[in-house]
Amino acid sequence: MGLNGQTYTRRQLLSGMATVATGAAIGRLGFGQAAPPQSDARLFVAGRIEPFSMTQVRLLDGEFKTAAEINHVYLASLSTDRLLHSFRVTSGMTSTAKPYGGWEKPDCELRGHFAGGHYLSAAALAYASSGNDTLRKNGNLMVAELARCQKMNGNGYLGAYPEGLFERLARGEKVWAPFYTLHKIMAGLLDMYVHTGNEQALKVAESLAGWVRGYFEGISDEQGGLMLRTEYGGMNEVLANLYGLTSKQQYLDTARFFEQSGFLDPLGAHRDELKGLHANTHVPKVIGAARMYELTGQTRYRDIAAYFLEEVLTERSYAIGNTSNGEHWHTNPGDLAGTLSLTDAECCVGYNLMKLERHLFAWTGDARWMDAYERSMFNCRLGTQNPEGLKQYFVPMAAGYWKFYNSAEDSFWCCTGTGAEEFAKFTDSIYFHDANDVYVNQFIASELNWKEKQFGLRQSTAFPREQRTTLVVKTETPQQRTIHVRIPGWIASGGSVRVNGKELEAFAQAGGYLTLTRTWHDGDKVEVMLPMALWTQPLPGDVTLQAAMYGPLVLAAEMGQGPKDGSLKIGGYDTTPKEVPPAADAPQVVTGKKDAAVGKPEWMEVVSSADLKFKTVGQKAEQTMKPLYTVTDEKYAVYWKTEKS
Numbered sequence: 256m257g258l259n260g261q262t263y264t265r266r267q268l269l270s271g272m273a274t275v276a277t278g279a280a281i282g283r284l285g286f287g288q289a290a291p292p293q294s295d296a297r298l299f300v301a302g303r304i305e306p307f308s309m310t311q312v313r314l315l316d317g318e319f320k321t322a323a324e325i326n327h328v329y330l331a332s333l334s335t336d337r338l339l340h341s342f343r344v345t346s347g348m349t350s351t352a353k354p355y356g357g358w359e360k361p362d363c364e365l366r367g368h369f370a371g372g373h374y375l376s377a378a379a380l381a382y383a384s385s386g387n388d389t390l391r392k393n394g395n396l397m398v399a400e401l402a403r404c405q406k407m408n409g410n411g412y413l414g415a416y417p418e419g420l421f422e423r424l425a426r427g428e429k430v431w432a433p434f435y436t437l438h439k440i441m442a443g444l445l446d447m448y449v450h451t452g453n454e455q456a457l458k459v460a461e462s463l464a465g466w467v468r469g470y471f472e473g474i475s476d477e478q479g480g481l482m483l484r485t486e487y488g489g490m491n492e493v494l495a496n497l498y499g500l501t502s503k504q505q506y507l508d509t510a511r512f513f514e515q516s517g518f519l520d521p522l523g524a525h526r527d528e529l530k531g532l533h534a535n536t537h538v539p540k541v542i543g544a545a546r547m548y549e550l551t552g553q554t555r556y557r558d559i560a561a562y563f564l565e566e567v568l569t570e571r572s573y574a575i576g577n578t579s580n581g582e583h584w585h586t587n588p589g590d591l592a593g594t595l596s597l598t599d600a601e602c603c604v605g606y607n608l609m610k611l612e613r614h615l616f617a618w619t620g621d622a623r624w625m626d627a628y629e630r631s632m633f634n635c636r637l638g639t640q641n642p643e644g645l646k647q648y649f650v651p652m653a654a655g656y657w658k659f660y661n662s663a664e665d666s667f668w669c670c671t672g673t674g675a676e677e678f679a680k681f682t683d684s685i686y687f688h689d690a691n692d693v694y695v696n697q698f699i700a701s702e703l704n705w706k707e708k709q710f711g712l713r714q715s716t717a718f719p720r721e722q723r724t725t726l727v728v729k730t731e732t733p734q735q736r737t738i739h740v741r742i743p744g745w746i747a748s749g750g751s752v753r754v755n756g757k758e759l760e761a762f763a764q765a766g767g768y769l770t771l772t773r774t775w776h777d778g779d780k781v782e783v784m785l786p787m788a789l790w791t792q793p794l795p796g797d798v799t800l801q802a803a804m805y806g807p808l809v810l811a812a813e814m815g816q817g818p819k820d821g822s823l824k825i826g827g828y829d830t831t832p833k834e835v836p837p838a839a840d841a842p843q844v845v846t847g848k849k850d851a852a853v854g855k856p857e858w859m860e861v862v863s864s865a866d867l868k869f870k871t872v873g874q875k876a877e878q879t880m881k882p883l884y885t886v887t888d889e890k891y892a893v894y895w896k897t898e899k900s
Contacts, residue, residue, distance in 0.1 A: 304688070
């Protein structure tokens with residue numbers, strides 16, 4: 256679909272017959288205006304708020320900085336020669352490097368997705384968010400070698416496998432997901448351009464986009480529709496981003512080749528037809544729709560993204576803020592009964608839902624999208640990396656399972672890649688801004704430097720181990736400005752704010768923003784108390800199964816030590832181990848008459864808020880709990896079977 260609901264054929268798009276209404280300017284750069292490198296400006300914002308560039312935010316000591324540094328060490332441990340092996344071989348070049356295994360194995364049809372894609376994105380994001388120059392240099396080396404491979408191919412193509420996989424796709428033959436991998440490579444190249452200023456990366460991406468456009472010259476609309484049933488990642492998003500960076504209309508036209516009307520149209524009509532679909536095949540398509548809204552102003556795209564995200568979060572997600580079972584949506588909306596398993600909540604899905612939440616917040620300024628972002632960040636992102644930098648594929652929701660991770664050299668799952676990106680960009684959504692105001696969205700120890708306004712904030716907090724955050728203003732001269740601090744929907748009674756030691760009479764409602772407008776001086780201090788309380792959230796479709804919550808944190812019942820080795824401890828090529836032990840019975844609690852499905856439960860209490868320790872009370876046997884994100888090697892349970900006394 257084009258602007259104003261007009262349908263364009265591939266022939267029209269390829270011949271340049273399709274036109275786009277320019278209309279009014281959208282976003283701070285304006286419609287069609289190219290963004291400069293070394294900025295996040297490619298993320299045009301259709302609303303009034305946008306994220307600060309990661310170069311303007313730095314993490315301070317705390318759990319997030321530690322996790323990011325662990326990820327950096329793992330990324331730096333990877334050999335660029337080994338990552339490049341299949342690209343060189345495919346291009347007819349000699350390679351003596353030992354190839355990596357798993358999904359980068361030389362006979363895997365997804366090879367190149369991590370090596371030429373996720374790795375580049377993670378390296379660029381790590382440089383932008385922390386100044387990690389080692390990873391920037393590795394990324395630059397990779398880009399230069401990928402450019403050589405592309406030149407050897409002679410037609411703009413770049414891949415770690417031959418073009419024959421795309422020929423099979425066009426013929427309707429079985430093939431894994433060639434455009435999925437191509438998306439990762441293009442996205443990695445654009446991230447290198449945007450976040451490190453690598454001009455060569457943009458040129459390689461443009462040449463590859465030209466190859467994609469040529470590929471569709473002989474593809475009919477009917478044939479194209481059949482091809483789009485094979486996973487293609489975020490091809491629509493990355494081509495839209497390329498248009499945003501270059502103003503070249505052909506990239507926006509090519510992005511439309513990847514709009515699957517059979518999936519998008521029901522969402523535009525507010526119909527949930529997700530049952531039976533592979534979750535992470537489809538979330539990126541909606542991110543692409545969100546991006547098209549930002550670049551064209553067509554409200555249909557916005558409606559698709561908003562309805563989809565609302566529906567998935569309210570009707571199809573677990574308490575951790577993520578969705579999917581065995582990578583799919585198997586049930587009707589509002590009914591997750593019977594879905595708790597080893598393979599719940601694919602990590603890639605959580606990563607992509609957070610990207611959507613970020614888009615919708617930018618359009619609306621609605622705090623609930625940052626509440627959702629926080630829920631996912633703590634419960635299905637922060638805790639999915641082990642001390643060696645290895646990542647999870649799933650977050651098991653059934654009782655008695657444990658976290659299992661990829662291997663260092665023989666996995667390279669999709670979730671290995673998205674995890675490497677996520678742990679490299681923790682700074683990208685802590686603070687947003689409009690023309691004059693600052694929005695404090697996440698409570699993470701960090702420092703903001705708004706260079707254009709000569710204004711900054713230093714946020715000191717050990718949240719969630721302390722229920723407060725402190726903001727100290729950095730400015731050379733006094734200036735009037737508004738600071739908006741998110742007051743989460745989960746906040747308990749007793750929230751308050753002090754400015755320079757004086758408690759203010761007014762506070763904000765839960766689920767909104769505390770707005771502070773004044774003339775700020777250097778050293779001004781804002782202290783926000785964020786009391787947390789215990790509460791429960793039932794599993795959609797079965798109110799007798801309830802997750803224990805503390806503020807935004809999902810609490811896990813501790814159920815003993817997990818295995819120290821084996822396929823369920825360190826992963827290999829297969830994402831799902833062949834021999835899966837049965838789940839344990841969910842831990843049981845008897846609830847009192849005053850217990851509610853959502854409210855303060857009488858069956859658990861806080862042992863130590865600073866240490867994040869909890870336990871059950873009033874039961875036959877005491878059960879200890881701790882936040883899911885702090886679980887490492889233990890067996891655990893997220894949902895409790897409740898029985899009224």
